């Protein structure tokens with residue numbers, strides 16, 4: 001992109017960002033499920049610094065469902081990894097339930113695009129992994145059965161991952177996170193590789209699980225429609241290094257439908273922020 005076109009695009013982006021729904025942010029600080037405080041992050045790559053996140057600052061209220069959208073490679077997964085405590089940010093701080101995040105914790109579970117199940121273990125064993133690692137399996141075996149029932153895999157407890165469809169494997173992966181009863185679920189494009197029908201089914205199921213269990217959810221997705229069907233807030237990031245470009249809040253009741261007029265208008269505005277003509 002030439003400098004002139006780039007500058008023009010930046011002005012257009014800013015204009016769209018300025019038009020974003022200007023609802024007040026939830027009160028930052030005490031009582032927040034997660035606070036991302038002026039977080040910046042860079043990697044060292046081939047001896048050079050690669051800036052990935054720049055001054056990311058937002059809070060998520062308990063029980064909120066927030067979707068993160070942005071161009072490929074801008075740093076969304078990196079942000080989820082930092083919130084999960086897999087690595088510390090280069091600058092700034094992350095606070096979950098009023099405690100600084102400095103290591104992984106079962107209360108913050110990450111679900112990936114690939115189900116990452118152990119191929120040699122049954123579905124039941126796969127779901128039990130977290131409890132087993134913490135020495136809690138003996139007294140909480142029923143939680144594994146409950147988690148499998150929750151994702152409607154009760155009849156597949158003894159199956160092996162290769163005997164599952166893609167959607168079932170992703171459900172097993174969700175059960176593996178839910179068995180820990182997380183207060184925060186970090187969803188990194190969990191439905192990204194599924195066919196569209198399975199994806200639509202699991203979108204409905206995710207909302208059902210969220211409403212039933214009451215966890216806070218942060219969802220990375222490339223699908224604007226998915227963000228609008230599941231979340232009540234969408235945060236749009238810029239190209240790498242990711243900065244917050246716009247934020248959209250909406251409170252359409254669930255279950256939502258793709259053709260809700262309010263969502264169609266929001267979709268158009270979000271796509272505009274992403275620089276995609278509609």
Ligand SMILES: Nc1ncnc2c1ncn2[C@@H]1O[C@H](COP(=O)(O)OP(=O)(O)OP(=O)(O)O)[C@@H](O)[C@H]1O
Nearest residue numbers: 043044045050052071072073074075076077078079
């Ligand atoms: N461990 C690492 N070491 C070096 N660079 C990394 C590392 N992890 C990620 N990156 C780089 O950080 C940038 C952001 O990656 P990230 O996976 O967070 O982006 P993303 O927005 O989630 O992308 P996508 O939407 O395509 O999944 C990319 O340029 C990537 O190459």
